[in-house]
Amino acid sequence: MISRTMRATDELQVLMDFYYHTVPVVPHGEGVFCYKGQVLDGGLAPGDYGMASGDRVDFFLEMRPDTFVTVTVRDARGPEVTRTMRMTDAMQDLFEFYFEMTAHVDGTFVSSNGWRISPDDTPIDLEMEGATCHDVYFEPSSKHNDPDAGPSRHK
Incomplete structure (x- = not known):
């Protein structure tokens, strides 16, 4: 598990970029990030999704x-x-x-x-x-x- 603290107003792209830099075997831009089953938009912030402290974002390399x-x-x-x-x-x-x-x-x-x-x-x-x-x-x-x-x- 990878953990990162963010402000509720930070763009989620910061988290996504952090993931790609932390896991270099995953090509940048591949896969999807999901919160409670919803695919995340990197231009939005955690607050836009109603995320609270400790909430988990899942990453899937392939999404069919x-x-x-x-x-x-x-x-x-x-x-x-x-x-x-x-x-x-x-x-x-x-x-x-x-x-x-x-x-x-x-x-x-x-x-x-x-x-x-x-x-x-x-x-x-x-x-x-x-x-x-x-x-x-x-x-x-x-x-x-x-x-x-x-x-x-x-x-």
């Missing part, structure tokens, strides 16, 4: 519409956490990111169709093709062993 999906974890008791990920990434990456961004330490993740999500599942396994944004729901550990929490995709 069918390669990435944006998943938002929703929790009635906590903040929403959004992450753009590859269709082939294990959901474990999303789980770890969610736990880093919230105070939760355990619970169950459930897809919008009611399936409990395994850490080994991928967005493809969860049939997230076709749309760019999908919701996943987090149920804190008090519901973790609840048989009514939703069926598992796995038999």
Whole structure:
């Protein structure tokens, strides 16, 4: 991970140039920078996107519409956490990111169709093709062993 502190009024191109200088194997101008699934415009500032201290910008060398999906974890008791990920990434990456961004330490993740999500599942396994944004729901550990929490995709 590369980290850079910026003012809310600095152009994001400063961050992009910093990335290219820090990672010389990536040709300048290649790839895309995304925030919460939205491709960033280098002429705009973090404040234009509503970014706060500690927010993360993702870089993707190649961006094909069918390669990435944006998943938002929703929790009635906590903040929403959004992450753009590859269709082939294990959901474990999303789980770890969610736990880093919230105070939760355990619970169950459930897809919008009611399936409990395994850490080994991928967005493809969860049939997230076709749309760019999908919701996943987090149920804190008090519901973790609840048989009514939703069926598992796995038999």
